[in-house]
Amino acid sequence: MTALASEHVTFWWLTLGMGVVVASAVILLLQLLVTFVKDIDSSVSAAWEQAGGVATQTFALGMLNDTLRMAEALRDETGRHAEALSALNSGSPQPVRARSGQSVRARSGHSVPARSRRS
Secondary structure (H helix, E strand, O other): OOOHHHHHHHHHHOOOOOOOHHHHHHHHHHHHHHHHHHHHHHHHHHHHHHHHHHHHHHHHHHHHHHHHHHHHHHOOOHHHHHHHHHHHHHOOOEEEEEOOEEEEEEEHHHHOOOOOOOO
C-alpha cells in the first residue's frame, strides 16, 4: 500500500505545482490587463480633452462671419469719417455719405479740433 500512497502523494504534488504555475500565469495576465486598461484610460482622457477643445474652437468658427461683417461695417464707417474730416479740413462743402444713405454737406465754417487733425 505504500507504493500506492506514494503515487497519490506524487500526483498531489504535481497537481499543486501545476496549480501554482496556472495561478502565477493568471496573476501575470491580470497585471498586464490592468496596465493596458490604465494606458487606454489615459489615452481616452487625453482624446476627450482635445475633443472638447476642438468643439470649442469649432463653435467659435461660426462667429467669424459676424466678425467679417462687423469689420466691413467698421471699414465703411471709418471711410465716412475720413471723408467728413477731409471735407472739414479743406473747407469746401463736399457731400459726405451719411450712414442712412442721405447726403450731408460739410460746412466750411467748422473746424476740426487740433488733436484730430492730420498733419
